[in-house]
Amino acid sequence: MTSQTSSQFAKPHIDARALLGLRDPADATNWGRIRAAQLHAGSQLALFMLAANLIGASMITLLLTPLVPMWQLAGWAVLVGVVSCVVAFRRLSDRHRNALTAELKGVRDTAYEGVALGIAWSILPLAFGHHANAMVALGLWVILSLLMTASAVAMAALPLATIAFVTLVGASIALTLLLIASPVLACAAGLFTVLLAIATIGRGKSLVVIRAHEIALAERDETVSLLLREFEENGSDWLWEIDAQRRIVRANPRFAVSLGVDPMTMNGTPFLQVLAGPTWEAGNFSAGLRELADKLKSRESFRDLLLPVFVDGEEYWWEMSASPRFDERGAFCGFRGVGSDVTEQRRSADKINKMARFDTLTGLPNRLLINETLQRAMQEADRWSSRCAFMMIDLDRFKAVNDTLGHPVGDRLLGRVSERLQTLVSENEMIGRLGGDEFAVVVRDATDTARTERLAHTIIEVLSRPYEVDQHTLYIGASVGLAIGPRDGRSAEMLIRSADLALYRSKDAGGGVYHAYEPQLHVVAEERRVLEIALRGAVENREMHLQYQPVVNAATGQLTGFEALLRWQHPELGNISPAKFVPLAEEARLIAPIGEWVLRTACAEAARWDLPVRVAVNVSPEQLHNPAFVSVVAQALAQSGLPPERLELEVTESVFMREGTQATQVLERILDLGVRLSLDDFGTGYSSLGYLAHTRFSSIKIDRSFVQGASKGTKEAIAIIRAVVALADSLGMATTAEGVETEDEHLMVQQLGCSKVQGYYFGRPLPVQEARILATRQVGGSVAA
Missing domain, CATH: 3.30.450.20 (PAS domain)
Known part of the structure; x- marks a missing residue:
């Protein structure tokens, strides 16, 4: 019975043909009930898909009205509406919503629905695609992509019908793009279609696995209930x-x-x-x-x-x-x-109590037991007028292990970390896991401050040693935040918060260190909280404004453009430095709306300038990791009327550091719009030459720290500037030296080969009116003149 039960709850093998409704396998899986669940899921989202089809048809009609005769569009829209209604009514029938089991034919017949819808939608690009220009073709592709994606996500329970629909529509739009646009776009459309089909099968398998487990769990509950009743009837006192x-x-x-x-x-x-x-x-x-x-x-x-x-x-x-x-x-x-x-x-009660208070992965006390132990330590410290301590430990670079080697390796690494930590504590301390890669230590008697600090240093040193996990040598580190009670908190909650603030300071310092709580940390945290609240309404309240710093030709001093710099004037707090609020905006996920406002405002202002000078706008990595940012740039250019070649987006090296994102693809799509790219602060980060070769930058900006170092005669700084200039020249890129503040510095970077300069020597960041006047009167003179 044991082997039968274990096999019953093992992860079922999902036959792809059975999932699609092409065969009925003779295995232990209850496919009749699973097929009923597939059809029921389709009926639950039938109205959603009907609405999606009708809304999509309406949007297409509005988009093509200026280009296609109305009677043709109306005929096509009616066809889509009729087919969509028929499919929705079929899926809403009682046999789909109330059936406990379903035959193979029920799932297989849904393919006809997908084919019918796919044919109806395929008429659109094939019949009307040749009328579309580039923007209209892009609109068609966006709407059809959304419709295909909605089908793949919402109707994954019926993969055969969904794949039929996605394949037909994707093939038609790919063929249309091949005829009216380019093979590259056609290939992209085809690849997108294939990925949607694969995703549909994967999601369909997941839904089937979930339903199979639900069925198995129901059967198990019945078995367990039967055994319990038998036990109760036979037992006696x-x-x-x-x-x-x-x-x-x-x-x-x-x-x-x-x-x-x-x-x-x-x-x-x-x-x-x-x-x-x-x-x-x-x-x-x-x-x-x-x-x-x-x-x-x-x-x-x-x-x-x-x-x-x-x-x-x-x-x-x-x-x-x-x-x-x-x-x-x-x-x-x-x-x-x-x-x-x-x-x-x-x-059983002891086991449940242990499960409630101990971490299942590492066997260490969990957050609940840590809090209880800390509360008792606080009570003892208060009773005997002594001190206790609480440490929060956060592993450095642990996320990289999970991202590259997977969570199973990460879990085994956490086990090794817990083993090392347990060897460091005595009867006076208790080590536990808060969750994720965070651990904690409760020091019951922290009267000996030096011993507590030595323990923090020892934890960092021991956890920073290499680990051997699954034939991988892994290097991580640890950051520690320390709080002493009751000095740093009169309750367990306050002490944990103080340790958390100290840990935040350790992480902010780069990790691998420990910091003890200081009252100033609470002041800083409260300041950040107040600043974040104010930042959320800064754009709507028109507290943000832009200033424009001139960028000039290094040889002639002729104005070539401006860099748009964000400034914040708070009515109560006054001028707030970008060095303070920009990192806060990135952490609070506010940088995207603020960055969009900066982009639109800078484009609108640059369109007013008489001279065809460029405007440079800084873009955060968070914006570039969002594929929708391309549409934001296109809209800003279209609404302002600014030619794309007059817009330059400045990005930093950190945008390439995050794996698994679409930043490179987003940059390529932005370049296709005609916008120029500049690599900002080159040499201050990781400085990989790979992305210089694969991304078409028009210029490289040399950080002001190198300019200042070179002006002081530092050989390393001079060598770096020469190397960057040589690299940029070989790749056909310009070089801009930042932070030029004196005539000597100007002559130096000019001699080193920099093509453009920027700094206080040529002009501080200017208000919009002054920048507009400078852009108007710079006809033949130079800024430095």
């Missing part, structure tokens, strides 16, 4: 009876068997002596037995009294209930009661 001298009378056979003694020898034996077993002679009685003795002595009734009993050296737990007995004259004559063996229940 035993009776016991004692006289006024607390000696056993008429020993119950089941009671004697439970104690492992002969029922005949139990009569007349002191009841407490029998229960105490080997502890009777030593007098080392348990608390439960002492409570039982008190109850018997006071002749009180008791119920569900729990006490440990030792039988053949093994501990059992009994639950006792009894009432005093009196004769017809009212004289006390003993107790009569019932007992039951609750050892299994006790062990």
